[in-house]
Each structure stands twice: as C-alpha cells, then as structure tokens.
Amino acid sequence: MATSAFSRLPGFRDFAPEDFALRSHIFDAWRQTSRRYGFLEYDGPPLELLDLYVEKSGEEIVGQLYNFVDKGDRPVALRPEMTPSLARILGDRSRGMAKPIRWFSIPQLFRYERQQRGRLREHFQLNVDIVGEASVHADAEVVAVGIDALRALGLTSADFYARVSDRRLLSVVLGACGVDETRLPAAFAVVDKLERQPRDKSHERLMAEAGLDADAANGALDLFEAKGLAAVTQRFGHRDDVGPALEPLHEYVKALEAMGLGDYVEVDLGIVRGLAYYTGIVFELFDRKGELRAICGGGRYDRLLELVGGEPLPAVGFGMGDVVLGELLRDRGLVPEYKRDLDYYIVVVSEEQRPQALSIAHRLREGGARVAYSLGEQSVGKQMKAAQKEGAREVLVIGPDEVARGCVRSRDMTTGEERDIAVDAL
RNA sequence: GUGGGUGUAGCUCAGUUGGUUAGAGCGCCGGAUUGUGGUUCCGGAGGUCGGCGGUUCAAUUCCGCUCAUCCACCCCA
Incomplete structure (x- = not known):
C-alpha cells in the first residue's frame, strides 16, 4: 500500500x-x-x-x-x-x-x-x-x-x-x-x-x-x-x-x-x-x-x-x-445507497454558446436548482457522459440552433425524452 | 498498555515451493462516437508487493525490528 x-x-x-x-x-x-x-x-x-x-x-x-x-x-x-x-x-x-x-x-x-x-x-x-x-x-x-x-x-x-x-x-x-x-x-x-x-x-x-x-x-x-x-x-x-x-x-x-x-x-x-x-x-x-x-x-x-x-x-x-x-x-443493510444528484447539466455544443449557458445556469441556481456544466471544451458525447456520472436528472443542450431559436434542448435522463424549452421559460 | 492474526493497484482479491518485464475484476483516463449518456468493444495510466534492516549470487517470498490494521485482554466516554 x-x-x-x-x-x-x-x-x-x-x-x-x-x-x-x-x-x-x-x-x-x-x-x-x-x-x-x-x-x-x-x-x-x-x-x-x-x-x-x-x-x-x-x-x-x-x-x-x-x-x-x-x-x-x-x-x-x-x-x-x-x-x-x-x-x-x-x-x-x-x-x-x-x-x-x-x-x-x-x-x-x-x-x-x-x-x-x-x-x-x-x-x-x-x-x-x-x-x-x-x-x-x-x-x-x-x-x-x-x-x-x-x-x-x-x-x-x-x-x-x-x-x-x-x-x-x-x-x-x-x-x-x-x-x-x-x-x-x-x-x-x-x-x-x-x-x-x-x-x-x-x-x-x-x-x-x-x-x-x-x-x-x-x-x-x-x-x-x-x-x-x-x-x-x-x-x-x-x-x-x-x-x-x-x-x-x-x-x-x-x-x-x-x-x-x-x-x-x-x-x-x-x-x-x-x-x-x-x-x-x-x-x-x-x-x-x-x-x-x-x-x-x-x-x-x-x-x-x-x-x-x-x-x-x-x-x-x-x-x-x-x-x-x-x-x-x-x-442490517440500512445505509442508503450513495448517489450523486444534480437537477441540470448544461451541455455546451461549442464555446460560442458558453455565455448563454452560463447565464442560464446562473438563473437556475438562483432559483435553487443544482446545476453543473463542463468547465473545459469537450465533445457533446463527453458532456453527456459527465452529466450521467454526476447524476443529472435533466440535460439542457445549447448549441447554435438553440441560440438562434431562443431555446434549449432538454433531455430527461431517465426517460430519454427530448423537447425544446424557451430560454425565457426556464 | 499486553498477547495473537493480517498487510500485493484507488477498491476487492489472485500469485510468487526465493529466480528476468507482479496479475484479474471493478473504478479512473482515452478512443470507436468532433450535436446526445447508460450497453458493448479497443487501448492506457496506476504498484519502491506497508517501511527499515538482515540472510542470500538473487528477497514481494525467509528472518528481525517497526508502522498500520483486525481480534482478544485492559478500559470504557
């Protein structure tokens, strides 16, 4: 050892x-x-x-x-x-x-x-x-x-x-x-x-x-x-x-x-x-x-x-x-299973969207949600993996398309369901 | 404080009757997969074999000491 x-x-x-x-x-x-x-x-x-x-x-x-x-x-x-x-x-x-x-x-x-x-x-x-x-x-x-x-x-x-x-x-x-x-x-x-x-x-x-x-x-x-x-x-x-x-x-x-x-x-x-x-x-x-x-x-x-x-x-x-x-x-098997738990993980498709991602993250945090995102530049796949490991319930993807439409792509990590959410509605 | 067992990778453990480069599973990192996770496959990093000393041509392996840990005693908050 x-x-x-x-x-x-x-x-x-x-x-x-x-x-x-x-x-x-x-x-x-x-x-x-x-x-x-x-x-x-x-x-x-x-x-x-x-x-x-x-x-x-x-x-x-x-x-x-x-x-x-x-x-x-x-x-x-x-x-x-x-x-x-x-x-x-x-x-x-x-x-x-x-x-x-x-x-x-x-x-x-x-x-x-x-x-x-x-x-x-x-x-x-x-x-x-x-x-x-x-x-x-x-x-x-x-x-x-x-x-x-x-x-x-x-x-x-x-x-x-x-x-x-x-x-x-x-x-x-x-x-x-x-x-x-x-x-x-x-x-x-x-x-x-x-x-x-x-x-x-x-x-x-x-x-x-x-x-x-x-x-x-x-x-x-x-x-x-x-x-x-x-x-x-x-x-x-x-x-x-x-x-x-x-x-x-x-x-x-x-x-x-x-x-x-x-x-x-x-x-x-x-x-x-x-x-x-x-x-x-x-x-x-x-x-x-x-x-x-x-x-x-x-x-x-x-x-x-x-x-x-x-x-x-x-x-x-x-x-x-x-x-x-x-x-x-x-x-007696009464120790609760340890699991990480995050309300949102924000996936930044490319660095251009980071300011918008930071803004959304901050707004959600002020509302009391637990939010994290990748601190370095990473592929979407990597970020999804990270979201999964950190126990995120929901992933918000923000890329050029989403920015153009004023929304984020939300993915429910339990069901896999995706839908668009207007940024203002978050 | 006393007596005994144990100590190999981050974790759980193989292995070495003393002999070149010490293994597995899980975990970690990377890739397959530059806008989508869990599964799968491939690759990688990570060990002074707890430490120090002794015996030996050679020690992770044998011996001594030491440290850590576990058990019993002691004590109990």
Whole structure:
C-alpha cells in the first residue's frame, strides 16, 4: 500500500463524500428525533481544562485523554465526553433558566486508546439531556429519544433493545444479598463484568472482593442471571429497603410501554456503567445479536452539576456514538445507497454558446436548482457522459440552433425524452 | 498498555515451493462516437508487493525490528 508522507493519524477518519453521506444520514435522524421531543441544540468547545475531567472521573482517566499544556501554561484536554461540558455550561447560567432544560448536542469526542472495530480515537456522539427534573418520566423520555433515534434510521425491536437498571436498586439488592456497604463499589465492578467472564470467576470474585460466602454469592448470581424484576421482587420485594427501590423501574417501564416502546426495554440489573457519576436509572442500547459494543449508554446523574460547581440540579442523559451505529446500519443493510444528484447539466455544443449557458445556469441556481456544466471544451458525447456520472436528472443542450431559436434542448435522463424549452421559460 | 492474526493497484482479491518485464475484476483516463449518456468493444495510466534492516549470487517470498490494521485482554466516554 503506497503510503504518503503524511498519513492519517491512527483512529481518525476522513469523510469523503460517500462517507459523509452516511454521517449526514445519521446526524439528520439524531437532530430530527431530538427536536421532535422538544430538545434544543447546543455545543461547547472541543478543548476544555483538564481538571474538568479529572474532577469527576479521577486522575486515572488522564491516560485516555488527549491532553497537553497550552501556551498559556494551562493543562487542557480534547473533550472525551460531553456531560462535564454540559454541567459546566449550565453551571454558569442554569439559575435563570426555565426547568426542565432539554438540550442535545452532536459533539466530536476524543480519547487516546488503541483502536478496534467500533472504537476509534475520535467519534461523534449524540448527547441528549434533561436537567432540572427528578421524575422518572424524565428518565423514560430520554431513553425514548434514544430508541426513536434508532427507529428513525430504520432499526426495529428485532435489531436492538435497551437494557435498563437502577443503581439505587442494585445497591439495596446487593445489600440484601449480604454485601457490606463498604464493599458495594467492588460488588458493582463484579456485576459489571458478569457477561464478560465465566460464572465461577464471578462467584470467586464476589467472595473475594465483595465479601460474600459461597451460598450468598450463588444466590446473587442466580438473581442477576434471571434478569427482569420478577426474581428480585419474589425474593426481596417484601423488604423495607428493596420494595420501594423497585418502584422507579416499574414506573419507568410502564411509561415506555404506554409510549408503545415496551418491546424495546428489558430490565437487567447487570447493567452498571463504568462512570462514577451515575446515581439512579442507567441504561444501554445493544444490538439484539450481541455482535457489537453498546450503541448508546446513559442514565441519571443527579449530583454532577453541583460537583462541577453549579446549581444542584437533578439530570439524566445519554450519549450515542456514530461509529457502532454506523456498523450496525451497515450490517442490517440500512445505509442508503450513495448517489450523486444534480437537477441540470448544461451541455455546451461549442464555446460560442458558453455565455448563454452560463447565464442560464446562473438563473437556475438562483432559483435553487443544482446545476453543473463542463468547465473545459469537450465533445457533446463527453458532456453527456459527465452529466450521467454526476447524476443529472435533466440535460439542457445549447448549441447554435438553440441560440438562434431562443431555446434549449432538454433531455430527461431517465426517460430519454427530448423537447425544446424557451430560454425565457426556464 | 499486553498477547495473537493480517498487510500485493484507488477498491476487492489472485500469485510468487526465493529466480528476468507482479496479475484479474471493478473504478479512473482515452478512443470507436468532433450535436446526445447508460450497453458493448479497443487501448492506457496506476504498484519502491506497508517501511527499515538482515540472510542470500538473487528477497514481494525467509528472518528481525517497526508502522498500520483486525481480534482478544485492559478500559470504557
């Protein structure tokens, strides 16, 4: 493979028109869906102070950031996610804003990691957030946007589904299983890994890291493998701590069912999500075949705004990346065929007619039409070929005869039909 | 960051058990067709066989390193 002296940085993409078409297709669906729910679009700078990320995720995340010291000696980083920026932006102005705040954004995000399928060093992510509303209906609304954004791209419940959990419920269930409060973070980490490691390994870790005995660990694993809320309700529903903690998820699922999105939702307490700032219901969208990484992930983060120095406001949101989504659309044959599209191609028979051709082209363009013509001197046959390649729907031929008669010869490129059109009628 | 697979034309891939000028299809450019596209036919351009080094009379082929890419791990925004 011939490599130019300036190769593309690993994990970064070029978007030639064919690639850009898919990107636009995805962005259009994201924007239209978000707006249908009343969300407003915003953006922030791609470069932020490093501390914004260290603050909420801890020092260790720095290893995955594109960070450097700028010329003003400020430690800065390319944004790896949007939520901290959102929290910062709102921190400055949320006090004066009507609640709930419904905002969305499509930022390009960066992370310095080894790339793999569905995971690059740069991607675009739809971020949808509701700030200032603690009701579970905000949680339901947000996940509904995520589901509908995918439906807008032609995906159905046969292609993907949401797995939802609630960290508060998970905490009390683990407590009921016998996990000591101080061991909860460790237990969360084991639960997060449940699907990616064999059961006996999880069992071992629950004992070693979460402090459970063999029976308790088995009981907990049975509970998580059962999915759904039934097993938890049956076993712990009567308890004062677990019983009430089941309510939010029940209401959440009921709301989504009322929207007609019940087929898309499955309760699965094994969904934890890595980020430390989530405080309540969390969810991830996966392809049904389980071939790809999570398409989307989010949840409630009621303390983040305060943490970043803003007004204490409850919040819920998600991020949906364009990379995994693009893979899924490709796999399901849902990428629209790329085709060039032009309203008119003007064929100039000889150079004497070029001024008339330019005049017509300009008039048509002012009317909003997409118009092109050969920029060099070429045979009519060549120009026809070019018109075909550029996807022209109609060709306007202008030669000495046409000029003499004050018309152009129009050819419909689909039917091949030709007719004269008076120049004034264009 | 760790381990493994892969790397031949713009794209998808043949091929070379180490031996003169490395091939196909698609795409691109030109011609048949100097006032009419799609089809067809003919022709052409395009490759330091990812890079560097080693072994050899000879390396695209074997070896080492490196880079890129893919998979698993790690991590997950």
